[in-house]
Amino acid sequence: SYELTQPPSASVSPGQTARITCSGDALPKKYAYWYQQKSGQAPIVVIYEDSKRPPGIPERFSGSGSGTTATLTISGAQVEDEADYYCYSTDISGNHGVFGGGTKLTVL
């Protein structure tokens, strides 16, 4: 079955830029979504359709893609950005969703 691959962890100092990658063979043809999940809370989408930012999400969050890799960038990471981040996309048929394994971002 189709898989999306994320690094399990990442760390950044406050004010620095964090980049989290997501790799999958269908990503050149299918949108990527990025979710932030803080401890004990439901996930929220921070990037949809590769690079769009929902209302209310800070401008420091951005998304991009190149080939089989999608990237979430947090420019000037804040302590409050410490969370688990998941990418989501579909298989090439578009019928089955899949999440990456998640990346635990530490900001300290």
Place this chain on the structure above:
Amino acid sequence: QVHLVESGGGVVQPGKSLRLSCAASGFIFSRSDMHWVRQAPGKGLEWVAVISTDGSNKYYADSVKGRFTISRDNSKNTLSLQMSSLRPEDTAVYYCAKDVADWGQGTRVTVSS
């Protein structure tokens, strides 16, 4: 704004059935694909199923195919997940999601004897 409220979770024995519901408001329900996503304790997110706007197309994760059934009632703005032959590995918080963009707060399902 979009409001999704899941219900129906609880503790159930292996092999039994359970039905989850998701009440939707704040958007035109009949125009959105709807998904179920779950998260086992301490684990990552797992996509479970999706249903098209009119209910004619339904797709499932391999882990639940043949045991779970997703359905919707557009007249009542309600999404459902009928779960049967439950296994301990189905223990999770189950979320409903609109177009995978807006999520509810989840309902907890525990499968244990």
